[in-house]
Amino acid sequence: MTAPVTLAAINHWFGEHHALRDVDLAIEAGEYVTLLGPSGCGKTTLLSVMGGFIAPARGKVLIGGRDMTHVPPAKRPTTTVFQDYALFPHMSLRDNVAFGLRMAGMGRAERRAKALEKLALVGLDTAADKRPHELSGGQRQRVALARALAVDPDVLLLDEPLGALDLKLRRAMQDELKAIQRQVGTTFVHVTHDQEEAMAIADRIVVMNAGRIEDQGPPARIYRQPATLFAADFMGEMNHIPARATGAGVETPFGPLPVVAPRPGKAVLCIRPEAIGTGDGAVRIGLARVRDAAFFGTHTRAHVVPETAPDLVLVAHLPPAQVPAPGDTLILSASADTVSVFAAED
Structure with a gap:
């Protein structure tokens, strides 16, 4: 069984703290969505709103087209x-999984x-x-998943389910x-603060910050072409390069770049470390001195100082x-295509 979820203009306060701010989100039936963000961003609160x-x-929660706001x-x-x-220690795994059915x-x-x-x-x-005490942590998590799926939910909500595992x-x-999600076809909504976890499992990532949705989309788009500077920084490591946007492009310490800028004025050019290399790319950083380098197995992580910007230290994955x-x-x-430009905050 599966169903779509629609959240319309969701707002919530804890005392004076505005935990959720005008959240609109439509989740398709059978979609695997991750709610991603730092502690306190509102992702667990939003999951709790979906679960009742x-x-x-303020706002409405629709599941399968039915109003579930106060259900x-x-x-x-x-x-x-x-x-x-939350397994029952005195019960067998079979009885734990069957508990909801009972x-x-x-x-x-x-x-x-x-x-x-x-x-x-x-x-x-x-x-x-x-x-349960005879199982490993991963096995106990599988039992919890089996128990949740046993009642044939339309939507499965997962609150940091892998956080306790190595x-x-x-x-x-x-x-x-x-x-498992592909096999059962149930709508999964998964809360995590782990960017790699979100990218590994999600059809769509919803990046949250201060009770709002900052960005949402397929993992590759969120990572390579983030919509906001916050999303760019939260999704992995990012180099920040001071720049100035003009009508023709962006002026950088490395020279002008013909890239789209948000508006004229101060800007931040963002480049991920793995996008920087010694090949012949369109964005020419030029000569750079290596400050230090370390072998990380899959790549070499180096701090480099561009000749044209001696006060700037970039991280490159070689x-x-x-x-x-x-x-x-x-x-x-x-x-x-690995470069993002955002208006600089005043």
Whole structure:
């Protein structure tokens, strides 16, 4: 089962704190959406509004075209998976997964069969008789996911579900989550503060800041062509280069660039470290001195100082076979499609 979600002009306050500010968001049925942003940006509050744990002060929540704004969580076609799993320690995995079905009045044989089906979906059907304490963190998270899916929700809400896992296990679970979502076709809305996690699993990323949506779109577009300076900075590392926008393009320390500028005046030219290289790109940075460099396995991370801007230090990710020594000089450039320009804040 699956359904679209529409949030219309959502506002909410905690005392005097304006936690959500005029949030409009349409999520398609079967879409995997991540709400991404720093702590306190409103992403968990927005997820709680979708799940019915918080009634917004203003605005509407529609799920499957039905107004759910003031419908309690138990009566919504949603379930939520939390970071702490919330499994019953005295129950077997089968009984944990079947718990929601039991509360719904499903017969014992039917709910046990369905619990085994969902445990098989997450690769744990052979461990059905075990207790949660016998499992690893990743396995317990799979059980929590199976339990949430057992009640056939139209929308599955995930609140930092992988936050307690180590890096290797978290990456493995990211792949599993996306594979399971594709298999069941349910709408997934996933809260995270991890940019790599969002890009790995989402059909669409919604970047939030101070209770507002800063940007939203496919991961590649959000990363390569962010709509705002905040989104550009939050989605990975970014070089900031002072510039001035003119009617013809942008004046930079490296010379004029024929790129689109927001408006005439002070501007910030943004280039990601991996976009800077020694190839022949359209954005010519020119001669630069290496201040230091370190091998990172997949790339060499170098701090470089352009000859035309001696007060500017850029971060460049060079090929792993290229480890320059401090004091070496390189001729650097970047491709034009990796450059973003934003109006400078006064």
